[in-house]
Each structure stands twice: as C-alpha cells, then as structure tokens.
Amino acid sequence: MSTLEIKGLWxxxxxxxxxxxxxxxVRSGEVHAVMGPNxxxxxxxxxxxxxxxxxxxxxxxxxxxxxxxxxxPTWQRAVAGLHxxxxxxxxxxxxxxxxxxxxALKSRERSSDGLEQLxxxxxxxxxxxxxxxxxxxxxxxxxxxxxxxxxxxxxVLAPKIAILDELDSGLDIDALRACARRVEAMSNESVGDSExxxxxxxxxxxxxxxxxxxxFVHILAQGHxxxxxxxxxxxxxxxxxxxxxxxxxxxSAESSSALDDLFSI
Amino acid sequence: xxxxxxxxVREFAQTWLPMRLAAAERFAIAPLPTPGEEIWRYSRxxxxxxxxxxxxxxxTDVAMGGSRDSAGALLVEDEPELxxxxxxxxxxxxxxxxxxxxxxxxxxxxxxAEPIIxxxxxxxSGTAVFPRLVIDAGPDSEVTVVERFxxxxxxxxxxxxxxxxxxxxxxxAARVKYLAVNEVGINTWQxxxxxxxxxxxxxTLLATVTLGGDYVRARTEARLSGQGASTKQVxxxxxxxxxxxxxxxxxxxxxxxxxxxxxxxxxxxxxxxSVYTGLIKIRKHANGTTAFQTNRNLTLSEGAWAESVxxxxxxxxxxxxxxxxxxxxxDDEQRFYLESRGVRPEVAERLxxxxxxxxxxxxxxxxxxxxxxxxxxANKLDLVKQPEKALA
Numbered sequence: 001m002s003t004l005e006i007k008g009l010w011x012x013x014x015x016x017x018x019x020x021x022x023x024x025x026v027r028s029g030e031v032h033a034v035m036g037p038n039x040x041x042x043x044x045x046x047x048x049x050x051x052x053x054x055x056x057x058x059x060x061x062x063x064x065x066x067x068x069x070x071x072x073p074t075w076q077r078a079v080a081g082l083h084x085x086x087x088x089x090x091x092x093x094x095x096x097x098x099x100x101x102x103x104a105l106k107s108r109e110r111s112s113d114g115l116e117q118l119x120x121x122x123x124x125x126x127x128x129x130x131x132x133x134x135x136x137x138x139x140x141x142x143x144x145x146x147x148x149x150x151x152x153x154x155x156v157l158a159p160k161i162a163i164l165d166e167l168d169s170g171l172d173i174d175a176l177r178a179c180a181r182r183v184e185a186m187s188n189e190s191v192g193d194s195e196x197x198x199x200x201x202x203x204x205x206x207x208x209x210x211x212x213x214x215x216f217v218h219i220l221a222q223g224h225x226x227x228x229x230x231x232x233x234x235x236x237x238x239x240x241x242x243x244x245x246x247x248x249x250x251x252s253a254e255s256s257s258a259l260d261d262l263f264s265i
Numbered sequence: 266x267x268x269x270x271x272x273x274v275r276e277f278a279q280t281w282l283p284m285r286l287a288a289a290e291r292f293a294i295a296p297l298p299t300p301g302e303e304i305w306r307y308s309r310x311x312x313x314x315x316x317x318x319x320x321x322x323x324x325t326d327v328a329m330g331g332s333r334d335s336a337g338a339l340l341v342e343d344e345p346e347l348x349x350x351x352x353x354x355x356x357x358x359x360x361x362x363x364x365x366x367x368x369x370x371x372x373x374x375x376x377x378a379e380p381i382i383x384x385x386x387x388x389x390s391g392t393a394v395f396p397r398l399v400i401d402a403g404p405d406s407e408v409t410v411v412e413r414f415x416x417x418x419x420x421x422x423x424x425x426x427x428x429x430x431x432x433x434x435x436x437x438a439a440r441v442k443y444l445a446v447n448e449v450g451i452n453t454w455q456x457x458x459x460x461x462x463x464x465x466x467x468x469t470l471l472a473t474v475t476l477g478g479d480y481v482r483a484r485t486e487a488r489l490s491g492q493g494a495s496t497k498q499v500x501x502x503x504x505x506x507x508x509x510x511x512x513x514x515x516x517x518x519x520x521x522x523x524x525x526x527x528x529x530x531x532x533x534x535x536x537x538x539s540v541y542t543g544l545i546k547i548r549k550h551a552n553g554t555t556a557f558q559t560n561r562n563l564t565l566s567e568g569a570w571a572e573s574v575x576x577x578x579x580x581x582x583x584x585x586x587x588x589x590x591x592x593x594x595x596d597d598e599q600r601f602y603l604e605s606r607g608v609r610p611e612v613a614e615r616l617x618x619x620x621x622x623x624x625x626x627x628x629x630x631x632x633x634x635x636x637x638x639x640x641x642x643a644n645k646l647d648l649v650k651q652p653e654k655a656l657a
Contacts, residue, residue, distance in 0.1 A: 094620025
C-alpha cells in the first residue's frame with residue numbers, strides 16, 4: 001500500500017500565496033477528484049507536488065510512503081513513484097517518445113526489453129495511432145492525441161500515484177473516454193506484485209468523473225479545500241455550480257482575486 | 266618575405282602559375298580585414314597572425330561508393346576557367362594562389378547514387394592549407410558530395426590554418442547535395458568560403474556541420490541564377506571551450522521564380538561564441554521569388570554567447586520572404602517535462618539539445634553519417650558538462 005500525504009501545504013508564486021494549507025491523503029487504488037473554479041490553485045497543487053519551477057513552498061509537507069518529496073528534484077520524485085499528466089503537455093521537438101521512456105526506465109533501474117511491444121499494446125488499448133509513436137514528443141499532435149500520449153506514458157511507467165492535471169481539457173469525448181477508462185482500470189488492477197494506482201485527478205468539470213469513478217471528491221477554492229465528500233459531491237456541483245461553495249471559503253474571497261490568481265499562474 | 270608572397274607561390278606550385286601569381290600579387294597589396302568591417306563584425310579575424318603559418322599541400326583523399334571507372338572518371342584537374350569564381354575576401358584570394366584543388370564533374374544526365382567523400386587531413390605544426398573543391402554538375406545530373414575536414418592523427422592540439430573554397434555549379438535541372446563536416450583540431454583556424462550557383466530548375470543543398478576548430482568561419486553564398494532554381498542551406502554548429510563559430514550567409518536571388526530556404530541551428534557552451542549574420546538579397550528582376558531564413562541558437566552556459574543578425578535587401582515587391590532568429594537557453598518547460606517522467610537532468614539536457622539539432626540532422630545528405638554525428642554532439646555535451654564522469 002502506497003500513500004501520498006499532503007499536509008498543511010502552503011505555496012506561493014512570487015509574493016502571492018496560492019495554496020493556503022492543503023491536506024490530502026491518496027492511497028493505492030483510491031481515486032480522489034480535486035475540483036475547483038479557475039484560479040482556485042488546482043494547477044499549482046499539481047505543479048508543487050511534482051516540483052515544477054516557479055513555485056515556492058512556504059509551509060507543509062508532501063511525502064510518498066514517508067519519503068519527503070519536497071526535498072527531491074523532480075526526476076527523483078518520478079522515480080519514487082509520482083507521475084504527472086500535464087494539462088498542456090509540452091512539445092519537445094526532435095525528442096522521440098521511446099528514447100524518453102528508455103531513459104525514464106533506466107532511472108528506475110528497470111529494463112526496457114519489450115518496450116516496443118508494450119507501447120504498441122498500450123497504444124491500441126487507448127486508440128492511439130501506432131504511427132504517432134514515431135513522432136517527436138507532442139509535436140503536431142491534437143489535444144486528444146496529446147492526452148492519449150500522456151496516458152500511454154503513465155501506463156508504461158506504472159507509477160504508484162498519478163496526478164492528472166485537467167486530463168479532460170482540450171480533448172474530444174472519445175479520447176476522454178479512452179484515457180479515463182485506462183486510468184480507472186489502473187486504479188482497480190494490481191499488475192504483478194504492484195499495488196493498484198492511486199489517482200489525484202484535478203479537474204474543473206465533472207465530465208471526466210463519468211468514466212473515472214472517484215472515491216473521494218474535494219472542492220478547492222481560494223487555496224483551501226472547502227469541502228470533501230464522496231462522489232455525490234460531484235453530482236451536487238453539477239447542479240449547483242461552484243458558487244455554493246465559494247461562500248464557505250474565507251470571507252475575503254472575491255472573484256477578482258480568483259482572476260488574479262489565474263493570470264499570475 | 267611573407268610566407269604567402271608571389272615568390273612563395275613560385276616555390277609552392279607548378280600548375281596554373283599565372284593565375285596563382287596574379288592572386289598572390291593582389292593579396293600582397295590588399296589590406297587584411299578587421300572586425301571594424303561589417304562583414305567581419307564580431308569575428309576574431311584580427312587575432313589571425315599569418316606569420317605563424319607557412320603554405321603546404323593539402324592531404325586529400327577522395328572515395329566513391331563504386332569504383333572510379335564505373336562512375337565515369339569524374340575527377341579531373343584541368344583548365345583554369347574552372348576556378349574563375351568571385352573572390353569575396355583576401356582569404357579566398359590566398360586560396361587561389363596556394364590552392365590544392367579537387368574537381369568533381371558530373372556529365373549531363375548522370376546520377377551518382379553513392380555519396381562521394383572528400384577528406385582533408387589537416388596536419389598541424391604551423392601549416393596552412395588551401396583546399397578547393399569544385400563541383401560542376403552537368404544538366405539533369407545528380408550528385409552528393411561530403412567534404413570532411415579532420416585533424417591528421419596525433420595532431421589534434423597543433424596549430425594549423427585551413428582556408429577552403431567550395432565552388433558549386435548546378436547546371437540546368439541538376440540536383441546537387443553537399444555536406445561539409447568540420448572536425449579539425451582544437452587549435453586550428455579555418456576561414457572558408459562556399460559559393461553555389463544554381464542554374465535554371467536546379468536544386469542545391471549546402472549543408473555544414475561544424476564541431477571543431479578554435480575559430481571557424483564560413484561564408485556561404487547561394488546564388489540563384491536561373492528561373493525555377495531552388496537552394497537550401499542548413500547548418501549545425503556546436504562550440505565549447507573557447508571556440509568561436511562564425512557564419513555569414515547570403516541567399517542571392519538573381520532570376521525570377523526562384524526559391525531559397527535556410528536553417529542554421531547552433532549551440533554554445535562554456536565560454537564559446539557563435540556569430541550568425543544572414544542576408545537575403547532579391548534583385549529587381551527576381552519576381553515571384555520565395556525566400557526563408559531561420560537561425561536558432563541555444564546558449565548552454567552563462568559564459569557563452571551567440572549573435573544573430575538577419576538582413577533583407579529586397580528590390581522588388583512580388584516576393585514572399587521571411588526571417589526568424591532566436592537566442593536563448595534550453596526551454597525550462599521542455600526540461601521539466603522530461604524530468605517529470607523520471608529522466609535525469611543531464612540526460613534531459615542531452616535529449617533536448619539533440620532534439621534541437623535533429624531538425625538539421627534529418628535534412629543532411631548521406632544519412633549514414635547522421636548517427637555518428639548524433640553521438641559526437643552528445644559526447645561533446647557530456648564531456649564538458651560532466652568532466653568527472655568522463656574520466657571515470
């Protein structure tokens with residue numbers, strides 16, 4: 001059983017506090033959805049956990065199975081078992097997917113024997129055109145293809161915990177279904193002696209959650225988790241919107257500062 | 266007496282003596298260039314001390330895929346008109362005086378499937394060599410030539426001077442692909458000139474890869490002299506230590522409906538420097554022309570610098586023309602993306618730099634050498650970035 005534990009996490013961009021005390025625990029096989037309006041700090045949360053440049057952690061801790069993630073460089077966090085699916089996967093001209101995966105496996109002291117076949121199998125499973133395996137990373141891929149590519153990497157690297165930053169943005173409904181179902185399956189199945197995947201799915205809309213069934217839903221607003229609950233919370237959101245929950249955030253929460261957050265991220 | 270005087274020419278050569286002497290006489294009275302001149306701006310040309318060198322015959326090997334006979338006796342050395350190119354600077358003049366020529370003439374209609382490999386071994390200890398490669402591709406012919414500049418065995422650290430000249434003529438509908446690979450020694454200076462003329466409906470590729478040398482300059486000029494001619498110029502350069510790589514490019518549209526494209530990509534690390542200045546010149550009668558020019562530079566260390574200066578000189582309106590130029594470090598987002606997959610930082614950097622160059626490498630003729638080049642670029646990066654590991 002693996003556990004990602006985020007405790008009292010505060011983080012800022014420049015002078016601006018974005019996260020103001022986040023507590024979250026994700027275990028193997030659990031799917032947690034973190035939902036919130038634009039500017040709530042969703043992308044900051046994923047970026048801070050993975051060590052993206054540009055964020056300062058001012059308080060709190062992030063551990064994976066007791067190991068301090070915040071003191072590790074990004075690549076070691078990945079090797080330890082964290083994986084980030086980016087909202088906008090970066091185009092890396094001239095760098096091939098399989099070259100990156102070979103190096104990523106090497107860092108984990110895992111063999112890349114059979115990688116080619118595994119890539120083809122996983123690509124077929126999520127409807128990723130095999131020809132696209134020969135492209136430089138994300139270059140000239142559509143939104144849906146990029147997210148399929150991200151999901152493919154997740155499946156090959158098989159981390160302990162996956163952080164999905166808006167997996168559902170910029171892709172069509174078929175791609176969304178294919179990616180979400182693959183992640184759902186990984187969260188349910190143990191491969192070999194490994195635990196099923198723990199998932200922290202960060203999303204604005206609930207449509208992702210129709211395929212990727214959350215066990216827990218957390219609402220993030222103004223840098224706080226203002227409410228946690230079961231899947232019913234996502235249903236409530238769908239009818240009531242975020243406004244219902246915004247009031248429970250700190251009194252100073254105004255839409256203008258939410259917009260500021262958005263632009264400063 | 267200068268080592269490069271007309272008298273020195275008399276001692277040096279028997280062939281084409283009048284042409285050589287005339288050139289040496291012009292050189293003797295011409296002022297040496299300085300960085301004060303625009304075309305030499307940013308260069309180190311004022312640090313070139315010719316007195317440290319003496320002329321020598323260039324050691325050149327020519328290899329062809331098939332036997333020479335089957336290729337139709339392509340290598341000839343004959344009439345001096347062959348060498349009647351323009352002389353853009355005094356160093357090209359000096360080449361005319363002391364040249365060691367190689368001539369490749371491809372008869373009309375002939376396609377040479379295998380690349381012709383011309384290798385100049387530069388031996389050090391103060392020698393100056395003046396290789397001149399002439400490629401004359403007859404109408405509707407096709408040829409690929411790779412010209413390699415390498416340090417002779419065990420001379421890598423010696424001082425040497427290389428002053429090459431390349432003349433390419435692509436006659437009507439000819440297809441010429443040329444690649445220069447520079448891997449000369451670390452104390453070698455190179456001051457080169459490349460000139461290509463594309464006649465009607467011809468296609469010419471001029472490619473350059475520069476990894477070696479102390480100061481390496483190439484002035485590379487593609488003139489489109491016939492309607493429907495196309496040229497492409499590409500280059501990969503990677504300077505480390507205190508190296509300087511210096512490129513001056515010219516795309517000269519001298520006929521209507523001509524197309525030129527240019528992609529130069531470079532990287533600098535440590536205290537190295539690079540210069541790119543490019544000119545697109547579109548003459549009055551060159552209507553219906555397209556011309557593109559892109560120069561991109563990676564600065565991999567704080568102490569390294571790169572300069573990029575694009576210029577346009579357009580005398581007619583009916584053209585499509587663009588240029589782009591960038592200088593900057595490795596993209597943080599690309600680095601983070603790879604590291605977030607668990608790729609080690611130094612490996613991520615290597616992948617990004619190789620990826621940056623891949624756009625050029627994939628366009629080089631003679632694909633067989635591409636893998637070798639990727640390795641050499643990677644080694645150069647690793648050697649300097651991780652000296653401890655390289656020694657271990």
